[in-house]
Amino acid sequence: MTTEEKVKQYREWVKKCSAYEMALTIIEIDKMTVAPPAGSAYRDERTAILAGELFALQTDPKIVELIRELRDARLDEDTAKMIELENKELDKIINMPQDFFVAFRQLRSNSYTAWLEAKKAKDYRIFEPYLKQLIEYSRKSYEYRQDTRPVYDQMLDDYEPGMTMQDYDVFFAQVKERLVPLIREVTRAKQVRTDFLNREYPVSLQKEFMEEVLSYLRFDPSWGYQNETEHPFTSGTSRNDCRTTTKYLPDNVASAVLSTVHEVGHATYGHDVDEKYDGTIIAHAISSGMHESQSRLFENYLGRTEAFWSVLYPKLQAIFPEQLQGITAKEFTDAVNASSPSLIRTEADELTYPMHIVIRYELEKGLFTGTIGTDGLDQTWNRLYKEYLGVDVPDDSRGILQDVHWSDASFGYFPTYALGSAIAAQVMHTMRQSLDVDECLRTNRFDQIVDWLRENIHHWGGRYQANEILKMVTGEPFNVKYYLDYLEEKYRTLYGIE
């Protein structure tokens, strides 16, 4: 077979895989949004059959051989990148025994159930034996890869290619050094008024306002659809089919809007990836940190600014004239930026959020480098919350059991959440040099911001690693300084701290 024929065969295989991936994605979206719960056993059993068919397709020895062979062939740059990424994915699964794969999957399923139970009972001891096993199995799963790097480095690399413990150690040390004292100062300063955010805001009227927000953000119904779920997420089948969800709270006017702005950041990234990568591994290979950088950029660096609300706040006030009577756009914007150390990561404000991640990173690192065990991990958790955020954890449900991630063995994922915010700061710094962002926001020209992001970042998809893109766009590799300067300046101003 000539290289050309091999590439053709590879492309056909990609398309066939993408058909199964599309089916699984739509089934998952359906399940999360509207599928009747009593039908889940029937659906789940059949979904597993389809997932098995896809796995068989992905590990078909003939295609594995082809992909291995293409590694050494002369290919155009895009195809070469695809083959590089495919080989990396194959390395992850190819030596894993089927038995182990099934047992690990079963363990994760059982652990999720145990986690739900433990969280309900507010008792870490119920979950602890599962966590111990999850760590063992995770460790084992990396042994099959025949990679000599420390296991936690490999985990970090899975979510953010190129990042290591050494990199994150430097990053989080700087975060702690600057933010722990700043958070203390903010806590002691005169507080920002937020009471009006939590008046009664009927959901049907919030939905009316959401139409304005989606239109402002250029979330176009021809390629995007928003639904409602308990936990908002973004998914989709192609660049022209991006789905987001949001959650409305009747006693919080800002929650659904900001979560929507966040998810539309993800969706816009997905939509903007170059058409030629649609359905290929390059479209899927955007790192967690890069993806999160765009959702955070939308939510925090745009969605929480006065310029953003200068267009939307008058419309919001017109829909809720009583609830927002006498509240200026400035007061409203200040309120959605207010900071206060709290217990729950997903509800944390922009300033304290990274500290929640620091804690999780330090625990994960300790667990996989062997300096920390699962026994008494809840106590360590609580101690760190007191030390970094100054809060007392009242029970495990609002402590170590709050996140679902560990029950699914998603170790190494959390750090990308903080990384995303920091990457966004660096990108924003560059964007502001060539684009009057506030002017775009004030004149309802959000499309110009999207254009800039698409041309500089989004269209690449996963063609380059985060650090490569950052260097191309900002002229330097990842630099935490922009993030910490931004937070410092923003919160010193907001709280009138010298």
Added chain:
Amino acid sequence: MTTEEKVKQYREWVKKCSAYEMALTIIEIDKMTVAPPAGSAYRDERTAILAGELFALQTDPKIVELIRELRDARLDEDTAKMIELENKELDKIINMPQDFFVAFRQLRSNSYTAWLEAKKAKDYRIFEPYLKQLIEYSRKSYEYRQDTRPVYDQMLDDYEPGMTMQDYDVFFAQVKERLVPLIREVTRAKQVRTDFLNREYPVSLQKEFMEEVLSYLRFDPSWGYQNETEHPFTSGTSRNDCRTTTKYLPDNVASAVLSTVHEVGHATYGHDVDEKYDGTIIAHAISSGMHESQSRLFENYLGRTEAFWSVLYPKLQAIFPEQLQGITAKEFTDAVNASSPSLIRTEADELTYPMHIVIRYELEKGLFTGTIGTDGLDQTWNRLYKEYLGVDVPDDSRGILQDVHWSDASFGYFPTYALGSAIAAQVMHTMRQSLDVDECLRTNRFDQIVDWLRENIHHWGGRYQANEILKMVTGEPFNVKYYLDYLEEKYRTLYGIE
């Protein structure tokens, strides 16, 4: 291989097929309800790949041989019925050349586009060459079956096993004989007041009322979900996952409710099929006429009665106090039963509806027995509308081009719509002898009606043909008398005709 092993292998194949069928169903529901339109090319291409995978699975020579062999094996009655139905399905596709299959599929796709265009241009001549080809291809597709019956008999049998032209000729002759004069009398009688149905009814409030309707009908969110689409339909993946859609009109208070009652009739049937048939061909093999009998029974024989509205009308009036001021439940019920000959089948009332079907049946029969050609078919259409309904067809869009069915080569389907209404009448007649239906409706005990239908009809799924079930339930084969007596009595009373 022992018979037992063969059956086990057959069952495994059924489950695997059902996984693909589930995926295709969910993808279709997603497409019809929420999927962003710009993503359809990507999705459709991959959906075709999955459909191809399913087709390959269904025509796998090894499984075909197995199913053929099991035809002669000693099997329990349920399995024997499944194998009988599987063999019948295989006969339909097994001799069809792949090329022809693909070409026919392409023709239907092109014909749909041409139909849309023709309908928009109100010009049958645009669609006529496609219709001609659709008839040729349909005829050809039946030739591959090596079945000696007339082709239109085979078509009728596909939608309603056991029914022939001879049966329908008798049926429709009686329908015409009794209804054509009755419709003339109703048209000449003093008309029923309906103006209040078409006042302004905000959709958000209609949705509020719909919650009451769905709860009254025992459409349980644990196994059922209702969405909105331009053309309401019912679908689902299993007995515990039944989806319906409806369409709200802001200037019609009855439309969405009655279409919902209709679709919930279909969904209830799907939900009530015995668990042991879930995912098997027996659950899928319910004939069009039997299925339609239950949706019509819900919509017309229950949903248009005074007893039904005795519970729901006060709630409707409470939600729309101005629009329905001074209108009694009796006046409201009379209005939703009003009859007036019209042009469009899908908007026709209960009395004139079957005449729309008679016309389509006579044309289809003529087309396939060779007494009618496609040339000038629009003129024949218009002549029959004048003769049977007394209306003048102003253009092809409101005439021969109104229905999508022929563009998809769904010949033989229309007659089951009328048959369903007639079957429902016979079932109702029997049900009323053992159950006080009106009392159930008046006391909010719709569940008792559902119980009766499940125990007598629904639980069987497609285990028996319509005529077999009718004989078991009513003690006699299909008898059109119940239907015509019902319509005659109902409309003579409503319009005060002697």
